[in-house]
Structure formats: C-alpha cells, structure tokens
Amino acid sequence: MRTHFCGELNKKNLDQDVTLCGWVNRRRDHGGVIFLDIRDKKGLAQVVINPETIDTFKLAETIRNEFVLKITGKVIARDNEMINNKISTGEIEVLANHIEILNASKPIPFQLDSMETSEEVRLKYRYLDLRREEMQKRLRLRSKVTHFMRDFMDKNDFLDIETPFLTKATPEGARDYLVPSRTHEGGFFALPQSPQLFKQLLMMSGFERYYQIVKCFRDEDLRADRQPEFTQLDVETSFMNEDEITSLMENMIRGLFKDLGDIDLPNEFPTITYHNAIKLYGVDRPDMRIPLQMVDVNEIMEKVEFKVFSGPANSENGRVAALKVPGGASISRKQIDDYTKFVSIYGAKGLAYIKINDDGPSSPIIKFLGDEVTQKVIDLTGAKTGDIIFFGADKSKIVNEALGSLREKLGNDLKLFNKEWAPIWVVDFPMFDEADDGTFNAIHHPFTAPSVSTEALLDNPGKSLSRAYDLVINGSEVGGGSIRIHQSDMQKTVLKLLGIGDEEAREKFGFLLDALDYGCPPHGGIAFGLDRLVMTLSKTESIRDVIAFPKTQTAACLLTDAPSSVSKSQLKELNIKVTLPTKN
Structure with a gap:
C-alpha cells in the first residue's frame, strides 16, 4: 500500500512520487492551505494540500486527528524559514495530489501529547496510549532487549526450552493464581510463580544450560514495579558456581546497556553483603548513586x-x-x-x-x-x-x-x-527469616542452597547464610538467583526447618525429591525481571510504562474489564459455586 515510511523521507527523495500510510498526528489550516502531519512507526512527515487540487482539498477539510490515511504526492523541499530541525523529515514535505481515507476516527478521549491525562484513562484506552511516541520507543526498546538476551544466551550455548503454564501449586513466597480443572473434578492447576522446579529438573535431565523468556504469575500486593503477571529472563546452569554465574550474567548486562543505551557500566560490578547493605543503607537493594x-x-x-x-x-x-x-x-x-x-x-x-x-x-x-x-x-x-x-x-x-x-x-x-548508573551485587543473604514465634521462612525460596553443611545448618539455622545473589541497579533489584540444593538429604532438612514435614513434602515436591536421588548435578541460576530492566533503561518509574497491556495496582485490566464474572454454564462444567460475601 505504501512506497515509503513517513519518518524515512529526506532530501534524497526530492521530486519523487511517494505513497504514505499512517495516522493524522495533527491537522493545521493556514490561510487556505492545509497541513497534515502523518505518523507511522518510523516517524512524522508533513503533507501539504493546496486548494488547487479541488477534490483532495475538499476531502482534507473533513479530516481530523487520528484518521487513517493513504496519501500520494511528490516530495518537495521546505522553504528555508519553514525547516523543522526537531524531526528527521524537517527539510522536506509531501505535496499531496490524492488522499484516501482508510478509516475515520471519533474524537479521541484524550490528547496524545497531553501530560495531564490520568493513568486510569490511559489504561482504559491503552490502544490510543500506545500510539504516543514515548510508549512506542519503550516497547521498541523492550523488543531490542529481548533480542539482545536471546542472542547472548545462544552465543553462550544456552538452550531455549519452554516449561508448562498449567502446573502444581507450590509455596514460593506469594499466593498462586489457581485454574480449576474440568476433567479432574475438584482439582486445580496453578499458574507458575516462576519455572523454578522445572528448570531444576532440566538440569537433572542433562541439558546443563537453559534459558527462557517467560511469563510468571503472582497474586501479591502490588506497587509501581510489580504486576500480577510479569516477564523474566530465566537462566539455569549445571557445574557452575556463583562466581561463574554472576560473572557471565554481568557480561550480558554490561553488553546490553552498552549496545542499547550507549551506557558504560563498570568493568567489574562491586559486591556488598546483605548484612552491610542493611547496616549502611537500610535495604537489601541499595541505590549506590x-x-x-x-x-x-x-x-x-x-x-x-x-x-x-x-x-x-x-x-x-x-x-x-x-x-x-x-x-x-x-x-x-x-x-x-x-x-x-x-x-x-x-x-x-x-x-x-x-x-x-x-x-x-x-x-x-x-x-x-x-x-x-x-x-x-x-x-x-x-x-x-x-x-x-x-x-x-x-x-x-x-x-x-x-x-x-x-x-x-x-x-x-x-x-x-x-553518578548516573550504579550496579551492585548483594550476596551472603540469610538462609531464613525467623518469625516472632520461632518459625522460619525462606528468604529466597526453599530450594536455595545454604553455605554450610547439613549439620551446621541444623545447629544454627537462624544464623546460616545462603548461596544467593541479587543484582541491583540504581536501587532496583533487576535480577536474583542462587545455587540450588542438589542433594536429597539437604533438601529434606531445609523443608523440615520450614515446617514442611515428610508427608507434606512428598505431596508437594515428591517429583523433585525423587529426581534428586537420580544423579542430580550441582546447579544454580538466576532470573532477571525483564520489565524492571526495561523500566530502568528507559528511566521511567513504573513497569506499567514498559508493558503493552498492564494491570492496575488492584490487579485489574481497565481495557478489557477483567477480572469479570463468567456464565453459570461455565461454572457448572467446573463444578464451582460462587458465594459472594453478604453486604451489611
């Protein structure tokens, strides 16, 4: 339908006949001459419609912002006093001889260049919000980030392997999203909080280097940098210790920032212990700027x-x-x-x-x-x-x-x-967080390896450290991982310390415990929050700004009005009855 993209025209195209397709970014009427700024994914081009082209001019008078047009015309030079150095096409314009309205637009509910529009309105009309230049830039950056990651992982001999979305509910720090099974009455799948157990099983299967850019789901209290569904680069390796894993991942992050942001991160990221981070900065993700x-x-x-x-x-x-x-x-x-x-x-x-x-x-x-x-x-x-x-x-x-x-x-x-950028590794996390009643909770997850033997762990679990590591950039935790437990006795010991007895452990993790008994290699990994990384790179303050269709802070989708009720017939198929709380 088009011969050129709007944003790619320049003086090399002078006197060429071109066909453009795009949206009307702005319409201006200057003393009988109509100007249209036409926008596509590559940028803007100014189109001029003179009254001499009677039919075309008459049609242009009916055109408004966000109409979708197909325009044919000739590329001409702008007058010197009309050159716009703020855009790449500012030295030329297109003199239109034919316009086709591909689709009209109702008056839009907010101006795309307005800074006053509430986030609620932006999310309700997300398809309009995504037309804004800054949103387009952020999602293009996101695409480049994932491309760089895949390229890096491939060059370092990692395999891209998918893991299931419908799986078993396991305790990993947040509430699960549950999916009822129609074929197994009373049974539920859980959406994975992470592929943690599956990627460990892949190490036990002999793949040695796995990665996946994957959706994860957590039903937890939300804030600006959290979403109920989020994306992470998931990585797992065999026969590598924490120094080898963090060094390799540091190379990836350093290359990513240089390639996509022309940002020179330090040749070696500094390291701080969890204890010192809390003592000096009060948090385990210190902003070292x-x-x-x-x-x-x-x-x-x-x-x-x-x-x-x-x-x-x-x-x-x-x-x-x-x-x-x-x-x-x-x-x-x-x-x-x-x-x-x-x-x-x-x-x-x-x-x-x-x-x-x-x-x-x-x-x-x-x-x-x-x-x-x-x-x-x-x-x-x-x-x-x-x-x-x-x-x-x-x-x-x-x-x-x-x-x-x-x-x-x-x-x-x-x-x-x-300084502008300050990455730092946080290491030597406590193995457990001890509650007031003397019970223990895993600081990371129940499969993180301690830095001590089983005997030493049992002697003093509250003071034992783990082999975990987090990468923090500018006060945001962008990645975290650990060396995993690869021996059955140690895994059972940790589960018992967490209050998970043999019967419960067998019910929830039987498949993992069995796999540990069949020649499990030492292994470890890390996961990077893709949303947070792109948020950090693009210097915005909310991951909702770098996700195409995010949820609100109440885990709702204003665009599709989800979550919503379902029909009685669907509930009947699932043998589910919904009981709503009575109103006082």
Missing part, C-alpha cells in the same frame, strides 16, 4: 535519659541510627514535618534531627541528650556546619525501613546522586 550512609549510635545512646533513644539502644532487637545529610541544614521545618509523615508509613513514631548551624548544633532533642552526647554524634557521623542529622530509633526492622526509604527520598528530592 546516593552518597548517604546510616551510622549506628546505639552505644552512645545507651545511658541517655531520653527514653526514645535509650530504650531501643538497650533492646536486643532495637536500633538507633543516624543519617547525615550534607547541606541539609537548609531543609525547612515544613519539609521536616513532611519527612516525618513519610517515615510514619514504615512504622516510625517520629523523626528526630540535629541541624549544624553556624552558631552550633540546634534541635529540640539536644536538651535531652546533653552537649557531650550531641558532640559524640557529630564526631561519629562526620557532620559539619550546614549539615543535618536525622535519627531512627525503634525496632531494627522499623529503623532500617524508615531511614533506608528516607535516604532514597532525600537522594531524589535534593538531587544527591553522584
């Missing part, structure tokens, strides 16, 4: 009369930490109140501070701490005139989350970034 660190001040605060500090300082599970912000003394009282409300989201009961002014330190809490303790805090944090010190004092978990999140917010608000 922000040069702020938390400092423990427990010892200084143990004997102060200020119970807000001395209480946590003397508690086994408490922490008092300080966060120095260079130049922060200029932060206003109102801003401090806003930050106090912010940390309250994480359970903090307040946000104490000390400002270091020209005439010395000032704060409502100095009278409770005394000059000597105040000076010790200033010395320990290295605070200078013009700085501010924020404090967190509570249970360690609350302090870490509150001050860690405040650190990131301050970094954004005050533009404290000292």
